[in-house]
Amino acid sequence: MDYLLEKVAYLKGLMDGLEIDDSTKEGKILINVVDILHDIVHEIADLTASNDELDEYIQTIDEDLSDIEYELYGDDDEYCDDDLHYIEVECPHCQETVYFADDLFETENELYCPNCKESIYNEDLSDPED
Ligand SMILES: [Zn+2]
Numbered sequence: 795m796d797y798l799l800e801k802v803a804y805l806k807g808l809m810d811g812l813e814i815d816d817s818t819k820e821g822k823i824l825i826n827v828v829d830i831l832h833d834i835v836h837e838i839a840d841l842t843a844s845n846d847e848l849d850e851y852i853q854t855i856d857e858d859l860s861d862i863e864y865e866l867y868g869d870d871d872e873y874c875d876d877d878l879h880y881i882e883v884e885c886p887h888c889q890e891t892v893y894f895a896d897d898l899f900e901t902e903n904e905l906y907c908p909n910c911k912e913s914i915y916n917e918d919l920s921d922p923e924d
Contacts (some may be wrong), residue, residue: 798835806832887912 805828816822880893888910898905905915 799839802832802835883914885909885914
Protein backbone atom coordinates (compact mmCIF):
# COMPACT_ATOMS: atom_id res chain seq x y z
CA MET A 795 0.00 0.00 0.00
CA ASP A 796 2.82 2.41 0.88
CA TYR A 797 4.26 1.53 -2.51
CA LEU A 798 1.17 2.90 -4.32
CA LEU A 799 1.09 6.06 -2.20
CA GLU A 800 4.74 6.66 -3.06
CA LYS A 801 4.15 6.08 -6.78
CA VAL A 802 1.32 8.63 -6.89
CA ALA A 803 3.33 11.15 -4.86
CA TYR A 804 6.21 10.64 -7.29
CA LEU A 805 3.87 11.15 -10.27
CA LYS A 806 2.58 14.40 -8.80
CA GLY A 807 6.13 15.61 -8.22
CA LEU A 808 7.06 14.62 -11.75
CA MET A 809 4.16 16.64 -13.18
CA ASP A 810 5.24 19.70 -11.21
CA GLY A 811 8.82 19.16 -12.38
CA LEU A 812 7.77 18.86 -16.02
CA GLU A 813 5.61 21.94 -15.53
CA ILE A 814 2.48 20.21 -16.73
CA ASP A 815 -0.38 22.59 -15.93
CA ASP A 816 -3.95 23.10 -17.02
CA SER A 817 -3.04 25.60 -19.77
CA THR A 818 -3.38 22.80 -22.34
CA LYS A 819 -6.16 20.25 -22.92
CA GLU A 820 -3.75 17.37 -22.30
CA GLY A 821 -2.48 19.02 -19.14
CA LYS A 822 -6.05 19.38 -17.82
CA ILE A 823 -6.76 15.68 -18.45
CA LEU A 824 -3.44 14.55 -16.91
CA ILE A 825 -3.93 16.66 -13.78
CA ASN A 826 -7.46 15.28 -13.35
CA VAL A 827 -6.34 11.67 -13.89
CA VAL A 828 -3.53 12.01 -11.35
CA ASP A 829 -5.89 13.70 -8.86
CA ILE A 830 -8.34 10.81 -9.21
CA LEU A 831 -5.49 8.28 -8.82
CA HIS A 832 -4.40 10.12 -5.68
CA ASP A 833 -7.96 9.96 -4.26
CA ILE A 834 -8.37 6.27 -5.13
CA VAL A 835 -5.06 5.27 -3.58
CA HIS A 836 -5.85 7.17 -0.37
CA GLU A 837 -9.34 5.67 -0.27
CA ILE A 838 -7.83 2.17 -0.59
CA ALA A 839 -5.32 2.99 2.16
CA ASP A 840 -8.18 4.03 4.47
CA LEU A 841 -10.16 0.89 3.62
CA THR A 842 -7.13 -1.31 4.24
CA ALA A 843 -6.57 0.32 7.62
CA SER A 844 -10.20 -0.09 8.72
CA ASN A 845 -10.21 -3.65 7.35
CA ASP A 846 -7.17 -4.46 9.49
CA GLU A 847 -8.97 -2.97 12.50
CA LEU A 848 -12.06 -5.09 11.78
CA ASP A 849 -9.90 -8.21 11.34
CA GLU A 850 -8.37 -7.62 14.74
CA TYR A 851 -11.79 -6.98 16.29
CA ILE A 852 -13.30 -10.13 14.75
CA GLN A 853 -10.35 -12.16 15.99
CA THR A 854 -10.94 -10.83 19.52
CA ILE A 855 -14.65 -11.72 19.29
CA ASP A 856 -13.76 -15.17 17.92
CA GLU A 857 -11.42 -15.79 20.84
CA ASP A 858 -14.08 -14.65 23.32
CA LEU A 859 -16.63 -16.91 21.62
CA SER A 860 -14.24 -19.86 21.87
CA ASP A 861 -13.86 -19.14 25.59
CA ILE A 862 -17.66 -19.10 25.99
CA GLU A 863 -18.00 -22.34 23.98
CA TYR A 864 -15.38 -23.93 26.18
CA GLU A 865 -17.24 -22.76 29.30
CA LEU A 866 -20.54 -24.13 27.97
CA TYR A 867 -19.47 -27.35 26.30
CA GLY A 868 -16.07 -28.21 27.71
CA ASP A 869 -13.36 -29.19 25.27
CA ASP A 870 -14.01 -29.37 21.53
CA ASP A 871 -13.97 -33.17 21.42
CA GLU A 872 -16.89 -33.35 23.79
CA TYR A 873 -18.78 -30.68 21.90
CA CYS A 874 -18.32 -32.47 18.55
CA ASP A 875 -19.23 -35.85 19.99
CA ASP A 876 -22.20 -37.14 17.98
CA ASP A 877 -22.93 -39.71 20.66
CA LEU A 878 -23.80 -37.01 23.16
CA HIS A 879 -27.50 -37.23 23.94
CA TYR A 880 -29.66 -35.21 26.24
CA ILE A 881 -32.26 -36.57 28.58
CA GLU A 882 -35.35 -34.51 29.23
CA VAL A 883 -36.30 -34.37 32.88
CA GLU A 884 -39.20 -32.56 34.50
CA CYS A 885 -38.04 -31.15 37.79
CA PRO A 886 -40.25 -32.51 40.59
CA HIS A 887 -39.69 -29.32 42.57
CA CYS A 888 -40.37 -26.52 40.11
CA GLN A 889 -41.88 -28.53 37.21
CA GLU A 890 -39.41 -26.92 34.83
CA THR A 891 -38.32 -29.15 31.92
CA VAL A 892 -34.54 -29.38 32.02
CA TYR A 893 -31.97 -31.30 29.97
CA PHE A 894 -28.96 -33.28 31.07
CA ALA A 895 -26.29 -34.95 28.94
CA ASP A 896 -26.96 -38.65 29.41
CA ASP A 897 -23.39 -39.39 30.44
CA LEU A 898 -23.90 -37.14 33.46
CA PHE A 899 -26.12 -39.84 34.95
CA GLU A 900 -23.14 -42.19 34.79
CA THR A 901 -20.48 -39.79 36.00
CA GLU A 902 -22.43 -37.85 38.64
CA ASN A 903 -23.99 -39.30 41.77
CA GLU A 904 -26.40 -36.44 42.10
CA LEU A 905 -27.82 -33.88 39.65
CA TYR A 906 -29.36 -30.54 40.48
CA CYS A 907 -32.09 -28.62 38.67
CA PRO A 908 -30.45 -25.62 36.93
CA ASN A 909 -33.66 -23.68 37.53
CA CYS A 910 -34.36 -24.15 41.25
CA LYS A 911 -31.08 -25.85 42.30
CA GLU A 912 -32.96 -28.70 44.01
CA SER A 913 -31.69 -32.23 43.68
CA ILE A 914 -33.34 -33.96 40.72
CA TYR A 915 -31.43 -37.19 40.56
CA ASN A 916 -29.72 -39.13 43.29
CA GLU A 917 -28.04 -42.43 42.51
CA ASP A 918 -28.64 -43.76 46.04
CA LEU A 919 -32.35 -42.98 45.87
CA SER A 920 -32.90 -44.23 42.34
CA ASP A 921 -31.26 -47.54 43.21
CA PRO A 922 -32.94 -48.69 46.40
CA GLU A 923 -31.22 -51.66 47.97
CA ASP A 924 -34.22 -53.52 49.36
ZN1 LIG B 1 -36.39 -27.33 39.62
